[in-house]
Amino acid sequence: MRIGIDVGGTFTDLVVAQDDGTIEQFKTHSTPKDPSVGVLQGLAEVAGAHGLTLDQLLNEVKLIVHGTTVATNTLVERKGANVGLITTEGFRDLLEMREGLKEDRYNLRMASVEPLIPRYLRLGVPERIKYDGSVHTPLDVGALNCSLQELKREGVESLAVCFLFSFMNPAHELQAEAEVRKVFPDAFVSLSHEVLPQIKEFDRISTTALNAYVGPELGRYLGNFQRRIGEHGDESKVLIIQSNGGAAPIEDSIKFAVRSILSGPAGGAKGAAKAAASVGERNVIALDMGGTSTDISIIEGGKPHVANEKFEAGWKIAVPMIDIHTLGAGGGSIARVDLGGILRVGPESAGAEPGPACYGLGGENPTVTDAALVLGLLDPSSFLGGRVSLDVNLSREAVKAKVAEPLGLSVTEAADGILRVVSNLIAEGIRLASVRKGLDPREFSMMAFGGAAGMLASRVAGEVGIQTVLVHPAAPVLSAFGILNSDVQYDFSQSYPMGLEVLDLNEVRVRLKAMEKQGRDRLIENGMSSENIRVELNGDMRYLDQIYEVTVPIPELDMEDPLLKEQWADNFHRRFEELYSYRQSNQEIRLVTLRATISAPLPEISDTKGTHRPSTDFNSSHPVTRQVYMGVWENVSIFHSNEFLEGSKVQGPAIVESEFTTVVLGRGDVAIKSPGGMLRIELGRVQSMEYQGTISLGSDPVTLSVVENRLESIAIEMMDVMLRTSMSQILNSSRDFSTAILDGQCRLIAQGEGIPVHVSALPIAGEAVLKTFGDDIHPGDMFALNDPYNGGSHLPDITVIKPVFLNDNLLFMTVNRAHHSDVGGASHGGYNPSASEIYHEGLRIPPLRIHDKGQPRDDLLAMLS
Structure with a gap:
């Protein structure tokens, strides 16, 4: 007999799998103050249905796999631990600065997200690891201990340690951990190189802080649950579901508590x-x-x-x-x-x-x-x-x-x-x-x-x-x-940013083999058979200057180096094209992060x-x-x-x-x-x-709502593709662009979450194209402009408009406006305080046809570029 448990906000669901294949369903009320009580009530209900006591049931049960919302609820309800952050001097505000973007650009009264760790508990210490893992500034142990004493006075119960480039060299974080243990022998400690050994500093500091924030509460719950199960049976029978869909022992689930957030839907x-x-x-x-x-x-x-x-x-x-x-x-x-x-x-x-x-x-x-x-x-x-x-x-x-x-x-x-x-x-x-x-x-x-x-x-x-x-x-x-x-599953990652052409494949093999060994050892320690262990190796890759990666399989590592690189590049180009409908075969490919998933299936049910x-x-x-x-x-x-x-x-x-x-x-x-x-x-x-009928402003309100939802999802998809494929940090980081859909009369009917000043002018840009070209607009055409007198904003913002036809009737215009860093003005970026005329900002582009019936006008595009 095996039991799966899913704790929800209202009900706790239990599924009992008998050895003969019979599946039984049970529901009991959840107990939010102590979810383990509701779980034990559910187990007692299962025992009663089989004519057993709880002790007898737990002695018969071979395995319990438990999904819990404790970590998620702790975050959502902001009931986590009192956490202190130790980070590189000068970087303590990164947790509050985030990625520099406002979550809702149209909410002028929106407050910033309250940091999980208040500023007085975020302390920087002198140290610096360089991008290549070499030491630039040794860790100042004296300053570190002063910071730890300050955090101790503030009653901190959990600590996060996140140093710059620790994923390339964790020496300073390990040194800091030793000092932390002296001052906080019983504290929950999260080290960024263990939680997330990857590039992107905000990702790493946010994930590490979250781990420290929810870890103590999850630890208390799972410890309590483990103790209660131990009172009736064998506590080692319990595994905890993770957000990756795999299960892990209780001790691993507590150490990496952030992996339990959003585990329920998984x-x-x-x-x-x-x-x-x-x-x-x-x-x-x-x-x-x-x-x-x-x-x-x-x-x-x-x-x-x-x-x-x-x-x-x-x-x-x-x-x-x-x-x-x-x-x-x-x-x-x-x-x-x-x-x-x-x-x-x-x-x-x-x-x-x-x-x-x-x-x-x-x-x-x-x-x-x-x-x-x-x-x-x-x-x-x-x-x-x-x-x-x-x-x-x-x-x-x-x-x-x-x-x-x-x-x-x-x-x-x-x-x-x-x-x-x-x-x-x-x-x-x-x-x-x-x-x-x-x-x-x-x-x-x-x-x-x-x-x-x-x-x-x-x-x-x-x-x-x-x-x-x-x-x-x-x-x-x-x-x-x-x-x-x-499955029982362990995910490992390690950033190794490098161009594919110059990549040291021997170093790649060493890093991947180390991750594989670590996963195999943990699975075998937990009773998994080595014959059933599965290994999946992937790499996060992108074209040069992009910031969003595509995860692709790594070819067999025993291939000859040239063939391995060729197949790896093919995997990336093919997957990129599947996602975004094009590839850039001549563009440099960058490896960012190596990934290994090591898993073993539980006995078949x-x-x-x-x-x-x-x-x-x-x-x-x-x-x-x-x-x-x-x-x-x-x-x-x-x-x-x-x-x-x-x-x-x-x-x-x-x-x-x-x-x-x-x-x-x-x-x-x-x-x-x-x-x-x-x-x-x-x-x-x-x-x-495909198109199914006629929609007009006279349609019923239900139909209009349905059509509006469909068009908005298209505009959002346009924005998502733009974000993930652009090669300018102005676009993929600052997100200084907008997408929208106009109807055939250039009225705005759907938009992505772009720049407000852009969106209001896009209908005027569409009208300028109609006025300039009249009936000489055809399927496959595409237009560009940046002229402020024709619906542009300032000259660095270039608008591209593609008309959409149905049966030779102009039905929609899809629009994208994006900021370009330089359009030939007197100063880079177009912001020139000495400008006395519009041309000082750069090239003024009236409405131009850049694609003619599906064919690019290469001479015109060359001139614009």
């Missing part, structure tokens, strides 16, 4: 990958929809995509983690009408209290759950396994007052509009998450899980163009299922045990029905998931209910019960991602 992605693989699906989009948010992850080739950095609660975490795209759209998301008369859903949530209006706990705002209840998609008497009774009249009143009446719609139309908008938000999230990875979501299946996903999965998949939806029998607790199916029975077709004559709105009100067949045995099939419209989730089948959808209990839904109708 379990869901791992569960989706495992569940999909059981029915032969290796490319799936995982859709985890709960009460507050929706988590989207991509599984390609059986593996979830991994990101190497992410912001959480305003702080950068630069460790490998499963790439989760989170949307503020869940069952509790609130629907409202904005001042422009457009229907909005989320990101505000009703939460558990007061919750949706139908809970009867005082909530007055309509939510996605209320809309589903109004439309008959949910059974008010069986919500959450019958633990909660829902009041449909309260839902109708809320939808009527807050959405239907302001928009002049019926209650039914308003409720259906809420589901259309939230489905579109999720569909756009899927498009953005997949397209920015160079992937077409239509080539994937969807794995829907979490309490609310089954209700909207068919609708969302159809909108994206996905043909197949999978719903696992453990869908409501799939994160716990994934936690139980994780069979999927849910299936029950065999001859194929059965259910149809509309099924005796259990209720009135449901699916375009029209009609009697729809209602099934319980237990009615579906292997080979059972039903055609939509229909609803399949289980204790903790509801699955809605659209008209023409066909659901089949696969071996192992998977519900496989083949959609009867999917939409194309």
